[in-house]
Amino acid sequence: MWDLTVKIGGEGGEGVISAGDFLTEACARAGYWVVNFKSFPAEIKGGYAQSVVRVSDERLFSTGDSFDVLCCFNGEAYEFNKKHLVGGTVMVYDSSDFEPEDHDGVIMYPVPLSYLARDVMKAYITKNVIALGVLCGLLDVPVEPIKESIKAKFGRKGSQVVDMNLRALELGLDFAKRELTKRDPYRFPPAKEPMDVVIMEGNQAIAKGAVVAGCKFYAAYPITPATTVGNYIVEDLIRTGGWLYQAEDEIASLGMALGASFAGVKAMTATSGPGLSLMTEFLSYSGMTELPVVIVDVQRVGPATGMPTKHEQGDLYHAVFGGHGEFPRAVLAPISVEDSFYMTIEAFNLAEKYQIPVILLTDASMSLRTESFPSPRLKDIKIVDRWVYKASEDPEGRFRRAGRFLRYALFTSDGITPMGTPGDPDAIHAVTGLERQENSDPRNRPDVRTWQMEKRFKKLEKLLREDAERFYEIDGPFDKAELGLITWGLTASVTKEAVRRLRNRGVKVNALYIKLLYPLRGDVVERFAERCERVVVPESNWSGQLATLLRAFSHVRPISYCVYRGEPFIPKEIEDLVVYLLENPTLTEGRLTPSHLYGEKSYGLI
Amino acid sequence: MLKPADYRSDVEPTWCAGCGDFGVLAAITRAFAELGLEPHRVVSVSGIGCSSRLPLFLKNYSIHTLHGRAIPVAIGVKLARPDLTVIVETGDGDLFSIGAGHNPHAARRNVDITVLCMDNQVYGLTKNQVSPTSREWLYGSLTPYGSIDRPLNPIATMLAFGATFVAQTYAGNLQHMTYVIKEAIKHRGFSFVNIISPCPTFNRVDTFQYYKGKVKDINQLGHDPSSYEAALRVAFHDLDHYYDPEAPVPIGIFYRVQMETYEERMAKVKARYGGLEDLQEIIDACKPKRV
Numbered sequence: 061m062w063d064l065t066v067k068i069g070g071e072g073g074e075g076v077i078s079a080g081d082f083l084t085e086a087c088a089r090a091g092y093w094v095v096n097f098k099s100f101p102a103e104i105k106g107g108y109a110q111s112v113v114r115v116s117d118e119r120l121f122s123t124g125d126s127f128d129v130l131c132c133f134n135g136e137a138y139e140f141n142k143k144h145l146v147g148g149t150v151m152v153y154d155s156s157d158f159e160p161e162d163h164d165g166v167i168m169y170p171v172p173l174s175y176l177a178r179d180v181m182k183a184y185i186t187k188n189v190i191a192l193g194v195l196c197g198l199l200d201v202p203v204e205p206i207k208e209s210i211k212a213k214f215g216r217k218g219s220q221v222v223d224m225n226l227r228a229l230e231l232g233l234d235f236a237k238r239e240l241t242k243r244d245p246y247r248f249p250p251a252k253e254p255m256d257v258v259i260m261e262g263n264q265a266i267a268k269g270a271v272v273a274g275c276k277f278y279a280a281y282p283i284t285p286a287t288t289v290g291n292y293i294v295e296d297l298i299r300t301g302g303w304l305y306q307a308e309d310e311i312a313s314l315g316m317a318l319g320a321s322f323a324g325v326k327a328m329t330a331t332s333g334p335g336l337s338l339m340t341e342f343l344s345y346s347g348m349t350e351l352p353v354v355i356v357d358v359q360r361v362g363p364a365t366g367m368p369t370k371h372e373q374g375d376l377y378h379a380v381f382g383g384h385g386e387f388p389r390a391v392l393a394p395i396s397v398e399d400s401f402y403m404t405i406e407a408f409n410l411a412e413k414y415q416i417p418v419i420l421l422t423d424a425s426m427s428l429r430t431e432s433f434p435s436p437r438l439k440d441i442k443i444v445d446r447w448v449y450k451a452s453e454d455p456e457g458r459f460r461r462a463g464r465f466l467r468y469a470l471f472t473s474d475g476i477t478p479m480g481t482p483g484d485p486d487a488i489h490a491v492t493g494l495e496r497q498e499n500s501d502p503r504n505r506p507d508v509r510t511w512q513m514e515k516r517f518k519k520l521e522k523l524l525r526e527d528a529e530r531f532y533e534i535d536g537p538f539d540k541a542e543l544g545l546i547t548w549g550l551t552a553s554v555t556k557e558a559v560r561r562l563r564n565r566g567v568k569v570n571a572l573y574i575k576l577l578y579p580l581r582g583d584v585v586e587r588f589a590e591r592c593e594r595v596v597v598p599e600s601n602w603s604g605q606l607a608t609l610l611r612a613f614s615h616v617r618p619i620s621y622c623v624y625r626g627e628p629f630i631p632k633e634i635e636d637l638v639v640y641l642l643e644n645p646t647l648t649e650g651r652l653t654p655s656h657l658y659g660e661k662s663y664g665l666i
Numbered sequence: 667m668l669k670p671a672d673y674r675s676d677v678e679p680t681w682c683a684g685c686g687d688f689g690v691l692a693a694i695t696r697a698f699a700e701l702g703l704e705p706h707r708v709v710s711v712s713g714i715g716c717s718s719r720l721p722l723f724l725k726n727y728s729i730h731t732l733h734g735r736a737i738p739v740a741i742g743v744k745l746a747r748p749d750l751t752v753i754v755e756t757g758d759g760d761l762f763s764i765g766a767g768h769n770p771h772a773a774r775r776n777v778d779i780t781v782l783c784m785d786n787q788v789y790g791l792t793k794n795q796v797s798p799t800s801r802e803w804l805y806g807s808l809t810p811y812g813s814i815d816r817p818l819n820p821i822a823t824m825l826a827f828g829a830t831f832v833a834q835t836y837a838g839n840l841q842h843m844t845y846v847i848k849e850a851i852k853h854r855g856f857s858f859v860n861i862i863s864p865c866p867t868f869n870r871v872d873t874f875q876y877y878k879g880k881v882k883d884i885n886q887l888g889h890d891p892s893s894y895e896a897a898l899r900v901a902f903h904d905l906d907h908y909y910d911p912e913a914p915v916p917i918g919i920f921y922r923v924q925m926e927t928y929e930e931r932m933a934k935v936k937a938r939y940g941g942l943e944d945l946q947e948i949i950d951a952c953k954p955k956r957v
């Protein structure tokens with residue numbers, strides 16, 4: 061497996077992110093798999109920004125543990141990263157900005173980036189493209205695809221801008237070839253036949269998935285890191301006849317989505333933790349009224365306003381248990397960008413099939429991650445549409461009694477009844493959050509209450525029976541694994557890479573990636589756990605939320621491993637966890653944190 | 667020809683005898699009948715409260731939502747289906763207390779919905795608390811010594827938010843209510859009607875007896891609803907009932923202006939940028955770019 065990670069760091073607004081994007085796109089065009097992770101400060105300009113691009117000739121699951129090549133646009137980026145400079149890594153840096161200290165075995169390439177941009181190109185804004193040229197020259201990155209990307213990106217701004225950037229690229233390339241003597245082993249293999257892939261960012265994949273699923277109404281209220289779902293969806297939505305409405309708050313967003321759903325269209329909203337808190341009353345309402353809706357929660361670090369741009373898997377309890385009273389819902393969590401696309405479609409399908417709210421949980425890191433993945437073929441994707449009442453399909457009038465449409469009829473075996481759409485004279489009805497009888501009349505009677513509760517929860521029983529299993533991805537080749545890893549969300553994709561490495565080292569690990577977190581198929585988890593001596597659940601939260609759900613909804617008693625620093629796991633950390641557990645065979649339950657493994661409170665990669 | 671009774675569901679109102687909301691229900695069904703609205707093309711939306719039960723007593727599509735949240739839900743319905751008539755039937759607590767954040771935006775964006783506020787100047791369903799429109803020193807379960815709050819002026823408020831139709835009517839005058847509700851529904855754009863609808867159970871001050879003879883139709887007194895300034899003046903000064911208990915209570919159409927609605931603008935944008943047939947295009951746009 062050929063595998064290279066390049067990290068570009070600099071000041072926000074300096075083109076760090078777009079340099080990473082160019083590289084990402086070029087890698088995909090050159091026929092390689094690529095993932096990219098960006099992070100930037102909350103400020104518009106200034107502050108530290110970085111883009112990590114990982115390329116390989118094999119399918120990638122994570123951005124890896126660290127980097128092979130670091131490109132520092134300024135001294136601040138160097139300060140941020142110097143503790144990760146280990147023997148063998150490469151550093152390309154702006155020698156007109158700073159001089160680094162000595163690092164044993166680190167291969168340094170000084171390049172006067174600022175000087176070249178300001179004095180040679182006479183355009184400081186080309187600094188990032190010059191740096192890109194240097195990287196291309198140094199690492200043999202196929203240049204043609206980069207040029208194509210530059211033309212595609214700047215084409216709209218006119219040929220002058222395109223030419224300037226192409227010259228900047230050449231300047232960087234030239235500099236590398238002429239002034240730098242190659243001393244490192246990193247080198248791109250020649251470009252291959254490009255694969256049929258798409259490149260999407262996490263939130264973009266959600267937006268595309270929603271439009272493909274048939275979403276026609278999106279209610280938005282800006283909140284980091286969910287805002288870009290709206291930014292990405294708005295054009296496609298309008299092009300396909302839908303509409304985005306910027307609401308006055310999250311309460312209104314979910315209310316509007318439910319109004320649109322009542323009126324007959326597929327509707328969604330996206331938010332982050334604080335917004336989900338505001339939506340909670342309407343969440344209960346949608347479960348009670350049986351109005352389908354999709355709510356995306358791009359989790360960020362809480363509580364309160366926490367760390368708005370940082371990663372955490374802290375809203376699982378809220379998604380599963382949040383709300384007053386009890387009502388059916390489903391909670392889905394994708395494990396990658398590709399999965400974000402397909403899980404969004406699944407979310408709509410489940411919402412419409414079962415007439416329930418479906419919460420899709422992603423997170424800040426996934427929202428900003430870019431991945432290449434095989435181009436989805438839309439004609440192979442199954443879309444579930446709403447069961448709309450048609451009098452012609454109900455000749456005996458089962459769903460009508462005494463001239464009233466029975467929106468909440470009790471006689472179906474699975475609790476699901478057709479929905480009436482305003483405008484249809486045969487299905488006039490009321491929807492109310494009050495308990496009611498079959499024809500929507502409010503009722504407080506114990507028997508009515510009991511029946512209607514049973515009706516609503518029958519839908520979840522059916523979901524567990526018919527739809528749940530495909531959301532449990534089992535990678536369990538061992539009949540008796542030394543350890544079983546159970547994870548969800550972004551941690552799952554990191555775990556995939558760790559599992560690959562552990563098996564290469566001869567460790568017998570099985571893994572289970574759970575994408576349907578509620579309702580939970582306890583039996584699937586139990587069957588998995590039976591084939592492992594112990595199970596461990598690594599999660600990015602303080603209390604081990606998935607581990608708690610497993611204890612509640614299955615007989616499995618996992619070890620919980622909790623990391624809550626605002627950054628995702630790295631694969632090495634999962635490997636270390638497994639090794640630690642193998643060395644401590646008596647540990648079978650309870651909660652661990654990095655301090656158990658590393659003897660210090662913080663550990664991370666930034 | 668549909669009659670008012672054809673718009674009533676067989677659900678019996680749970681209101682107290684003598685509640686003003688009975689009159690409102692009668693006026694709404696009359697207005698529907700006179701306008702010849704098809705019941706299946708009307709969506710009633712409400713929040714929570716005595717008044718908000720009203721949609722359940724109507725035979726049209728209705729959605730009884732959460733306390734304060736009728737307006738956002740109504741907007742969702744309207745934007746999804748601009749061809750339907752969408753009417754919010756709710757209370758003063760709903761609209762001007764818990765849900766007050768929603769009114770300005772529906773009004774300023776001129777979403778074509780009709781909002782009927784049954785203003786009983788009290789919280790009814792929770793059994794006697796003051797509402798934002800209660801007069802000063804009103805007694806309520808949480809204000810045993812009388813309320814020290816100043817009341818909010820719903821008419822002036824909605825005028826300030828940019829509502830394109832603002833009116834007030836009175837549950838004791840079926841004819842006037844029917845007329846105003848009809849005009850409000852016919853109005854293209856956001857219309858707001860405050861309906862003084864006494865709660866004889868809890869509000870022992872603002873009763874039918876109290877209003878008798880006090881309500882005056884401003885249009886008959888010569889008010890011209892096309893003037894925004896005149897509307898504000900009438901709302902604030904000329905018949906300043908809130909601050910002068912002796913002053914007459916104004917009813918009638920305060921303001922009416924025709925402006926492009928939100929949905930009309932939305933339709934323009936959709937017509938201009940819409941029309942994509944093949945969804946595969948939006949996926950292919952994410953392939954690595956070529957020139």
Ligand SMILES: Cc1ncc(C[n+]2csc(CCOP(=O)(O)OP(=O)(O)O)c2C)c(N)n1
Pocket residue numbers: 714715716717718733756757758759760761784786788789790791792797
């Ligand atoms: C979030 C929430 N808070 C409080 C309530 C309790 N509640 C129900 S009705 C109501 C007041 C209703 O007053 P108003 O809107 O004026 O209607 P009325 O009953 O007077 O017609 C309140 C506070 C609720 N249902 N939901």
Ligand code: SF4
Pocket residue numbers: 680681682684685686687716717786790791864865866867868
């Ligand atoms: S409490 Fe007041 S508002 Fe409620 S039904 Fe009775 S009279 Fe009407």
